């Protein structure tokens with residue numbers, strides 16, 4: 410998905426603008442220490458194009474005045490590096506400040522489309538007042554806008570979306586199984602990638618272009634080509650120490666968007682963390698298959714350590730008990746030969762067409778078992794089920810009263826379906842729809 414970064418000094422209205430554009434106020438990644446403290450990113454769409462919008466506004470909650478400048482610089486820089494399109498917001502009510510000029514210096518250095526937004530132009534009648542002063546920032550034509558009233562945002566979005574790269578067309582490469590290796594820094598992603606690529610040294614020795622370009626590596630497995638997505642991102646370590654974690658998260662999620670299956674690498678000596686859980690959650694949301702790898706198993710040398718890892722696994726992955734896991738060591742090679750087999754198996758499950766007759770036999774059994782939902786004299790009746798999508802399998806249940814379906818019932822149905830069909834490693838989607 411294309412990424413739009415909203416940058417600017419504090420209090421110019423960045424978050425107001427982002428909230429207006431984003432689908433919801435909720436950040437894709439929930440706040441957690443050291444990860445998204447200063448930047449949050451949100452899902453958005455306009456004219457049928459989905460994109461991600463980064464808000465660098467979190468920085469404004471920092472109390473100490475004297476740390477503003479360097480941190481603004483740093484956030485603006487990182488956001489600009491990630492983005493495809495930059496929205497630079499200034500305050501139309503105050504004119505240019507030193508901090509605006511600082512941000513402009515960063516923005517000017519990045520060779521990407523920039524929109525200079527002069528915010529707080531709440532009254533279209535005097536939108537031109539002082540507008541042209543902002544030309545001095547050297548980032549192009551200033552555009553008046555009111556983030557709080559919404560005025561000007563539609564035109565801005567039209568122009569932003571027009572800058573996005575063309576949507577990828579289907580080609581033969583699309584058919585190739587693509588696998589993303591994701592996980593927190595230092596869990597052993599690069600080591601694993603090298604193992605899978607069967608090379609001792611770094612898999613991408615001659616990187617062309619800039620570091621933000623994703624580099625994929627195609628490997629052969631049992632005569633089958635498999636694409637390892639964004640192997641360049643594994644090598645790239647952010648210069649800013651505290652951002653390594655965040656950087657690898659963003660990079661990982663971008664890779665998940667382009668992958669059929671993700672290998673979620675966990676450091677077994679640390680256990681499955683909250684962040685691993687978030688990544689798994691987001692892979693599920695995006696319909697990506699998952700195989701969990703407990704790496705550094707060579708260091709798990711006591712029953713107690715084994716118990717601890719397994720406890721963290723069952724705690725964090727309880728929401729998706731269908732995720733398979735393998736204990737591996739990228740260092741010694743333990744069980745790494747099983748990794749691609751598990752990924753391919755998950756990919757097959759994900760691409761599956763479930764037989765309509767079997768689905769409906771299952772429904773009949775559930776009906777006979779008396780499992781249903783009732784409320785206020787109404788009783789849920791599911792007439793039939795069909796698969797309406799693939800990769801991952803999407804099922805539609807046609808019923809009399811979809812509103813009676815609650816989370817528990819949905820989970821019950823999912824478990825029954827998983828008991829019946831081989832769906833290890835793949836999320837599934839279920840929709841309960843009104844049948845007249």
Ligand code: GDP
Nearest residue numbers: 594595596597598599600704705706738739740
């Ligand atoms: P990345 O940041 O996830 O790509 O992690 P790296 O592949 O760079 O590995 C981080 C560190 O962990 C390096 O020092 C590796 O040698 C080490 N490492 C990776 N896999 C294993 C493993 O299975 N066992 C042990 N003991 N160390 C490992």
